[in-house]
Amino acid sequence: MEIRRIGILGSGRLGRGIAENAASIGYDVLLFSQGAGNNNAPHSIELSLNKKLAKWALTESEKRVILSRIDYTSDLKDLANVDLVIEATIDHFYTKQELLRTADKLCPPDVIFILTSATLSVSDIARGLSRPDLLVGLHFIPPVPKINVVELSHGHQTSEDTIRAVEKFVEKLGKKVIHVKESPGLVNPRALITLINEGAYMVDEGVAGIEAVESILKESWSMEQGPFEMADRMGLDTILHWMEQLQEKFGDRYAPSPLIRRFVRTGRLGVKAKIGFFAYTQDGLIDKTWQEQGDQA
Amino acid sequence: MKIFVLNCGSSSLKYKLYDIADETVLADGKVERIGQDDATVTHQSIDKEKVKRTMPILEHTVAIQECLKLLVDKEHGIINSASEIDAVGHRVVHGGESFSDSVLITSQTKRVLTSIIDLAPLHNPANLAGIRAAEKLMPGTPQVAVFDTAFHSTMPKHAYLYAIPYVLYQRHKVRRYGFHGTSHKYIADRTAALMGKDLSSLKIISCHLGNGASLAAIDGGRSIDTSMGFTPLEGLVMGTRSGDIDPGALPYIMEKEDLTMADLSSMLNKHSGIYGLSGVSDMRDIENGIAAGNALHITAFDVYEYRIRKYIGSYAAAMNGVDAIVFTAGVGENTISLREKICENLTFLGITFDHEANRKMGKEVELSTPESRVRVFVVPTDEEVIIARDTAKIVN
Structure with missing residues (x-):
């Protein structure tokens, strides 16, 4: 099937990023969100494009074309007219499976489904669907339009044709596909979580402060963002959830550091709460004027 | 056929x-x-x-x-x-x-x-x-x-090589190629016909000024230099393309503005040129802006015109003379004020300009007076006919 219109389930950072990326290269996109999720999505996508405009990465007319390719809905029935479904909701088994089961009933039988989970198995999710051969796992790294590598994992029943079609789609998005075995945490989330967790342990043990750990790692490895800023952007609640999932599977080497638990408990969830390891401005930039109070860090 | x-x-x-x-x-x-x-x-x-x-x-x-x-x-x-x-x-x-x-x-x-x-x-x-x-x-x-590149394949090595490590030419063929070749070829053929002379005896500077723009120095019917280079970005100021810029400025801009290579490429290709200087990319808008006294539009026009004139001067030197300067493509065929300003400032070449003729639009016209040492023309380009002629020649 020629993929021309993509349905994306979930308008969080990941869903919006995939929508912007796909629309930028010419796909029509339908962004689905339950509740108020879609209220901010158009504005967030426009803000993201405005940042590119400010850096001359696109023109005003290109921006208008990209925005015009994205439609928004809160009605899953609209999925009847898409050629590909990408699930991009929170990493929760029953949430994802329930949503995909509903989509399964609404979409034409040859539509491929993509699962974006970092910790859930494609084979497990596929069990609840009438199209287990058409389900593939993709792990995108936010910001999706910028990061050009994607991990692809497939389930026991995923067909070769489905894998080829998804590879082609990802390559069209301008990204490199790397195949990995379906395993909790895949490669990137597992390695990243270890880095974030170890950094947090070091801060807790007083080896160095948040700024110092961030700076040493970021500058030594030429990272665009250090591990703590990455964690803040992904959401510390998400990071903690991943750690707990991995701890359950692989044991205590993934045991979350007390600092991360403390941050999540006190609402320091990262950019979305305007505070996590760092404080953030309204525009989501690190607030360099902010000073940590007390002995949190 | x-x-x-x-x-x-x-x-x-x-x-x-x-x-x-x-x-x-x-x-x-x-x-x-x-x-x-x-x-x-x-x-x-x-x-x-x-x-x-x-x-x-x-x-x-x-x-x-x-x-x-x-x-x-x-x-x-x-x-x-x-x-x-x-x-x-x-x-x-x-x-x-x-x-x-x-x-x-x-x-x-x-x-x-x-x-x-x-x-x-x-x-x-x-x-x-x-x-x-x-x-x-x-x-x-x-x-x-x-x-598009074939017409410029006659350029000598000293015109097509960049002064960067020679190994980059050997490994990756980084050199000047030039573009708009079929247009420049048509202009050369047509100009010789208009002058009633053998092309092999003429030194022609062809000015293809469209949204993309390039000049070619054509000596005896052979392109010996052209302003576009490895890509169509080099050379003249264009609608949205910068043309020549000090390569040393680019890493400086990237660092100061935190740009990626893709951002930089987009900036130079889509946000620069007369658009970058004035906010409009169409020469008709520039002319309207100048009439209304818009300072940015006046500056953009001056930068655009000066770059063309500088290249004409350098190509006259490259060929050790020039017999004809020819304007073509959208801007070249339709912008009276541009042709006027360029030619009025080329009197050292012996050009005498016919202002009356310059106002004629939409056809082949000579802009120089009979006493002019260098003849100046407007010749509407026709790239497709060159493609058709070459195709017929090869098939036959």
Whole structure:
């Protein structure tokens, strides 16, 4: 099937990023969100494009074309007219499976489904669907339009044709596909979580402060963002959830550091709460004027 | 002999059907928005009504098929069958160093074209798609590739080499290639005819000034230098392209503005030129702005004009003389004030300018007076006829 219109389930950072990326290269996109999720999505996508405009990465007319390719809905029935479904909701088994089961009933039988989970198995999710051969796992790294590598994992029943079609789609998005075995945490989330967790342990043990750990790692490895800023952007609640999932599977080497638990408990969830390891401005930039109070860090 | 000329872009194509005996255009048209449900096909055969249709056209094969259908259509067509087409001439943007002239397309030609795709990643894939589609729809009809770069293949080494480590030329063929070759060739041929002289005796500076713009120094009918380089970004100030800039400024800008390579490329290609200086990219808007006293528009015009004049001076030096300067393409053919300012400041070459003639629009016209030492012309370009001529020559 020629993929021309993509349905994306979930308008969080990941869903919006995939929508912007796909629309930028010419796909029509339908962004689905339950509740108020879609209220901010158009504005967030426009803000993201405005940042590119400010850096001359696109023109005003290109921006208008990209925005015009994205439609928004809160009605899953609209999925009847898409050629590909990408699930991009929170990493929760029953949430994802329930949503995909509903989509399964609404979409034409040859539509491929993509699962974006970092910790859930494609084979497990596929069990609840009438199209287990058409389900593939993709792990995108936010910001999706910028990061050009994607991990692809497939389930026991995923067909070769489905894998080829998804590879082609990802390559069209301008990204490199790397195949990995379906395993909790895949490669990137597992390695990243270890880095974030170890950094947090070091801060807790007083080896160095948040700024110092961030700076040493970021500058030594030429990272665009250090591990703590990455964690803040992904959401510390998400990071903690991943750690707990991995701890359950692989044991205590993934045991979350007390600092991360403390941050999540006190609402320091990262950019979305305007505070996590760092404080953030309204525009989501690190607030360099902010000073940590007390002995949190 | 009927020659079908195809110019395929990534999401559009233009075509003309020629009767090469007298170079009559029997039909022409274009397909826009290829890849979309609402693609448009516009077609007109000689002495017939223009037709415009909207339909889903997802790829080049379907687009060319629709063009062929219209060419044989009872109401709008001009031929009875596609088999009446004797050959197809394709515009191909980049021939690299492999093609110094137009060629008959064989499987070997396509292999070489595929191997040099990264020299023109935006254009050559679409050109190849057009070739493959035409072969599929007109099996057995000879196909010819005519390259934008080929006319400049006569440039001497001292003109095409950049003074960077020679190994980069050896490894990656980084050098000046030049573009708009078919246009510059047409201008050279036509200028010689207008002057009633043998092209081999003339030194011509051809100024192709469209949204993209380049100058060529043509000595004895051979291009000996041109302002576009490895890519169409170098040289003159263009609608949205910067043209020449100190390469040392680029890493400085990237660092100060935190730009990626892709951001920088987009900035130089889409946000610079007269648009970058003034906020508008169309020379007609610049002229209106100047009339209204807009300082930015005046500056943009001055920078644009000065760069052209500087290149004309350097090409006169490169050829050790100049017999004719010729303006062509959208801006070159239609901007009276630009031609006037350029020529008024070239009196050292012995140009005397005919202001009256300069106001004539839309046709071939001489802008210099009889006593002028260098003759100046406006010649509307015709790239398609060069493609048709080369195709006929090769097929014959």
